[in-house]
Amino acid sequence: MNLFGGAFAWILDPAHWSAGPDISGHLLEHLAVSGLCVLIAVAIALPIGIGIGHSGRGRGAAILISNIARALPTLGLLSILILLFGIGLLPITVVLVILAIPPMLAGAYAGVESVDRQTIDAARALGMTEWQIVLRVEIPLALPLLIGGLRATALQVIATLGIASAFAFGGLGIYLINGLAQADFVQLLAGAILITALALVVDGLLAAVQRLVVPHGVALGRSNPNDPQKRARAPRPRAVQEGMQS
Amino acid sequence: MIEFREVSKTYPDGTRAVEDFSLVIPARRITVLVGSSGSGKTTLMRMINRMVDPSSGTVEIDGRDISKIEPVRLRRGIGYVMQNSGLLPHRTVAENIATVPRLSGVSRADARKRALAMMDTVGLVRTLADRYPSQLSGGQQQRVGVARGLAIDPNILLMDEPFSAVDPIVRAELQQEVLRLQKELAKTIVFVSHDIDEAFLLGDEVVVLEQGGRIVQQGAPEQILAEPANDFVATFIGADRGKRRLTISDAASRGDDRVLVDAGGYPVGVIAAPGGRLAVGHPSPKSRSISNKTDQAGDA
Numbered sequence: 001m002n003l004f005g006g007a008f009a010w011i012l013d014p015a016h017w018s019a020g021p022d023i024s025g026h027l028l029e030h031l032a033v034s035g036l037c038v039l040i041a042v043a044i045a046l047p048i049g050i051g052i053g054h055s056g057r058g059r060g061a062a063i064l065i066s067n068i069a070r071a072l073p074t075l076g077l078l079s080i081l082i083l084l085f086g087i088g089l090l091p092i093t094v095v096l097v098i099l100a101i102p103p104m105l106a107g108a109y110a111g112v113e114s115v116d117r118q119t120i121d122a123a124r125a126l127g128m129t130e131w132q133i134v135l136r137v138e139i140p141l142a143l144p145l146l147i148g149g150l151r152a153t154a155l156q157v158i159a160t161l162g163i164a165s166a167f168a169f170g171g172l173g174i175y176l177i178n179g180l181a182q183a184d185f186v187q188l189l190a191g192a193i194l195i196t197a198l199a200l201v202v203d204g205l206l207a208a209v210q211r212l213v214v215p216h217g218v219a220l221g222r223s224n225p226n227d228p229q230k231r232a233r234a235p236r237p238r239a240v241q242e243g244m245q246s
Numbered sequence: 247m248i249e250f251r252e253v254s255k256t257y258p259d260g261t262r263a264v265e266d267f268s269l270v271i272p273a274r275r276i277t278v279l280v281g282s283s284g285s286g287k288t289t290l291m292r293m294i295n296r297m298v299d300p301s302s303g304t305v306e307i308d309g310r311d312i313s314k315i316e317p318v319r320l321r322r323g324i325g326y327v328m329q330n331s332g333l334l335p336h337r338t339v340a341e342n343i344a345t346v347p348r349l350s351g352v353s354r355a356d357a358r359k360r361a362l363a364m365m366d367t368v369g370l371v372r373t374l375a376d377r378y379p380s381q382l383s384g385g386q387q388q389r390v391g392v393a394r395g396l397a398i399d400p401n402i403l404l405m406d407e408p409f410s411a412v413d414p415i416v417r418a419e420l421q422q423e424v425l426r427l428q429k430e431l432a433k434t435i436v437f438v439s440h441d442i443d444e445a446f447l448l449g450d451e452v453v454v455l456e457q458g459g460r461i462v463q464q465g466a467p468e469q470i471l472a473e474p475a476n477d478f479v480a481t482f483i484g485a486d487r488g489k490r491r492l493t494i495s496d497a498a499s500r501g502d503d504r505v506l507v508d509a510g511g512y513p514v515g516v517i518a519a520p521g522g523r524l525a526v527g528h529p530s531p532k533s534r535s536i537s538n539k540t541d542q543a544g545d546a
Contacts, residue, residue: 125326217379
């Protein structure tokens with residue numbers, strides 16, 4: 001307990017929030033680089049995953065590549081890339097993007113695949129083009145699972161970015177590396193707590209988003225359809241607004 | 247008029263769903279394709295809006311080969327009602343009905359107006375307009391499906407076993423609704439069903455299909471009932487089981503009335519029999535239907 005108390009005291013120490021590269025600076029750096037990696041991973045994996053889910057093709061290849069990417073030892077890969085490209089943001093970004101693609105890809109194709117085939121068949125029979133089916137039917141209905149993939153991706157990246165500090169990168173991992181090097185376990189634990197807290201906060205925010213994006217009609221369907229009160233209730237204002245928008 | 251010319255469909259795995267099928271579907275009438283599963287009836291219907299393309303042969307609508315028409319454009323001009331309504335769960339009733347008009351460029355306000363008018367047509371109260379499909383009963387969902395199919399006022403309406411998933415009472419209601427709508431709108435309706443009673447009730451023309459889309463018999467319900475083409479049709483319409491043979495039940499009869507029962511023992515009508523004797527040979531025996539079974543059976 002002493003150690004934990006020490007770690008929290010260390011985090012709350014004003015000295016660690018004001019001078020030079022302080023906690024807030026490392027926090028921002030950690031967040032910015034994580035965000036960049038997640039963004040790149042989403043830009044790559046989301047269209048591919050949606051394409052796989054929509055067409056039903058390439059699923060086997062995606063799983064194979066995902067499994068290989070997951071099996072790559074992050075630290076080893078990072079070391080090799082740093083030897084090749086030198087110390088800098090590039091190798092770190094590459095490694096984290098490779099790590100971040102599998103969960104995003106899985107979320108994207110699982111999400112689109114989860115949409116009822118009959119609903120898609122009906123949309124097509126009504127005369128929607130394939131793009132309209134993707135944009136107006138599959139993505140809105142897959143959104144909760146897409147955000148789920150994003151959550152897993154963000155969590156993975158934020159947690160793993162810590163090791164990058166071993167290679168002259170700032171970020172919150174610096175406290176782990178310094179703590180280890182100086183046998184300063186209070187600092188080490190403080191760093192671990194900070195990374196964990198950041199991961200939890202981001203995950204919590206995305207969880208809230210995930211709940212918000214469940215389409216209204218789908219959310220109603222999940223609750224008891226025989227609940228007479230629910231049936232008799234007037235549509236919520238949000239539903240009416242949506243009706244006017246689309 | 248829809249015409250199938252020597253149409254075949256073979257799937258990549260070698261399954262032959264339809265073989266050498268030719269049929270003319272008359273305009274402004276209800277044609278029911280009826281058959282058990284594997285008869286290719288749904289495949290045939292889906293060829294009309296190019297959800298399935300034939301491996302060989304052509305399908306023509308009013309003399310135009312539809313393989314020359316872009317599928318999306320073709321589909322937007324043909325109403326489609328499917329088995330489990332196929333409504334978009336994230337859109338309200340009015341939005342669902344307005345889907346095709348919106349795709350065709352109708353403004354939001356006009357599409358909504360039209361959707362509300364369609365709700366009146368199919369017997370849905372307007373207060374349901376902003377509900378979601380999950381908040382409706384199965385019968386209401388099917389009505390929304392029909393309204394959506396009719397929203398662009400298509401000449402052709404395809405109905406793929408639309409009432410097979412609702413309970414018998416609601417089904418009978420919806421079937422009457424289709425007959426009422428047809429009297430009003432006179433569309434070319436192609437209706438797929440596995441239920442011969444439904445086929446006889448709704449169809450101006452009934453096409454009985456066997457495995458591989460082979461037409462066993464085609465004609466008005468009365469014709470098929472009067473002269474089943476072969477044993478297959480006789481079995482399918484239940485003639486051999488005496489399902490449609492009526493007998494007089496003494497137990498249930500009272501006074502001057504005699505109760506008719508079908509083979510299942512269900513009362514289907516009453517015949518007046520003054521003095522306990524049936525007016526045999528009477529040109530028009532006074533009879534009253536007490537269930538809709540007689541309407542459906544046609545030959546009762």
